[in-house]
Amino acid sequence: MTIASSRCLADLCRADFPILAQRVHDRPLIYFDNAATSQKPLAVLNALETYYRCYNANVHRGVHTLSAQATTAYEGARETVARFINASSAAEVIYTRNASEAINLVARSWGMTTLEAGDEIILSVMEHHSNLIPWQFVAQQTGACLKFVELTPEQTFDLAHYEELLSDRTRLVAVAHVSNTLGCLNPIPDIVRLAHAKGARVLVDACQSVPHLPIDVQQLGCDWLVASGHKMCAPTGIGFLWGRAELLRQMPPFLGGGEMIADVFLDHATYADIPHKFEAGTPAIAEAIALGAAIDYLNQWGMERIHAYEQELTAYLFERLQTLPNVTLYGPTAGERAALASFTVAQVHPHDLSTILDQAGIAIRAGHHCTQPLHRYLGVQSTARASLYFYNTREEIDQFIVALGEAIDFFGEVFA
CATH class of the missing domain: 3.40.640.10 (Type I PLP-dependent aspartate aminotransferase-like (Major domain))
Incomplete structure (x- = not known):
């Protein structure tokens, strides 16, 4: 199953999640904080x-x-x-x-x-x-x-x-x-x-x-x-x-x-x-x-179908993140893994990244994600985390990458 064919899963289910239709700071909401909590469908x-x-x-x-x-x-x-x-x-x-x-x-x-x-x-x-x-x-x-x-x-x-x-x-x-x-x-x-x-x-x-x-x-x-x-x-x-x-x-x-x-x-x-x-x-x-x-x-929808779709979304997310400058990714970047990416950007605090992205309507997590010992082990105080679910789309990833790239450019000029 390719992402072109499986992406219809998000297209089919998004209308079941009324919260996803709202705007944040006059931008369409892109909810990438699913590892913290998921959104709820009308059935629930x-x-x-x-x-x-x-x-x-x-x-x-x-x-x-x-x-x-x-x-x-x-x-x-x-x-x-x-x-x-x-x-x-x-x-x-x-x-x-x-x-x-x-x-x-x-x-x-x-x-x-x-x-x-x-x-x-x-x-x-x-x-x-x-x-x-x-x-x-x-x-x-x-x-x-x-x-x-x-x-x-x-x-x-x-x-x-x-x-x-x-x-x-x-x-x-x-x-x-x-x-x-x-x-x-x-x-x-x-x-x-x-x-x-x-x-x-x-x-x-x-x-x-x-x-x-x-x-x-x-x-x-x-x-x-x-x-x-x-x-x-x-x-x-x-x-x-x-x-x-x-x-x-x-x-x-x-x-x-x-x-x-x-x-x-x-x-x-x-x-x-x-x-x-x-x-x-x-x-x-x-x-x-x-x-x-x-x-x-x-x-x-079927858990096999959800997992397959998320695997393709995750591969695309990592592919796009690796095109950005000064981004360090944590965890394995290939193979079967969760639909999330934790990362840092050189010289930029994750909270600042999250704040800038929120202005673009994009919700990500920033902090230690209730894994302080792991962050100490990795040698970082905190990370930013984008986490996906089956109602997310490749287009949302594209918009996230554009906004993150703009944030990196902005902070690059600040620290230049």
Whole structure:
């Protein structure tokens, strides 16, 4: 499939995203901040409105019609998530507010109760803060130690270094599937195989992969996987943890309250089975239902088709960026990778670039992207990041390159 033929995907879907039709500073909006959060299609907006208009009620606890409708939609969305990632059962899908909460759930429920002094947790230098700080907490509380996989010269996950770090004391490996800064696609099946050979568990941060390519937890082989809905066309405030049923059943509850119980007495309680054991209190009902609607929408186009289109867009983006002077790109520039490009321009702060581009109606991200240790490792304070989704177009890339080139010329004259 060539970009000329596959670009029709954006042409077909853009009308479903009303926000993309607006103007910013009297320029057509070009939204290149999709790694931070994606835009929402009408199908998702309508799902939210329909819940509140037609069957707003609490789930599970009522026998009246509205509660039954809400429960059916809420649990139906869980089934949709399970099918989307090929989980063995919908009971393996735990709703959370976001991926950060999902990682904290595993860290508190499994990590705090399982790990001991001298146990080893392997992460990588590219991890998002959400997949770093919870494990720092665990290490501080249990005496476990953190070890970090470094990068290859191509700025990808160094599998050889990872093998060197693995030991008989390795208990957990927690890694991103796709780096939100480097864009590299990490070799999860190999990471899992090597970890399991040492008896270690593996958690995968899939925030930057679930929205963009087909995910099959059975093929990946990991023990837990987390994602955030807002990066995959769903609302904010909803995400999920997938875990192997036998592991989830062994883990104690993360939060206490209503819904997660079987029987309650004044001095003790017994707990519900998964998934409800980990879902205390009234959940984000509308958001969960809309997450299901978002997945239905993605499935309408097909994840293989979305991934193929984004791969072509990404190749074009890098091709165009490499024509500009004084631009340094981070992460691999060829092969299969995420639809994002992090870069710096000599002598120009990324925040200044972002401000200038915003005046042209172009939204990019500037900063450390919640990967401060990675930026220190790379020797830069911050980077600019343009991140794409399937509703973006080659024409938008062309306009971005023109505006970025003008910004580079402007700052070149300033620093001349």
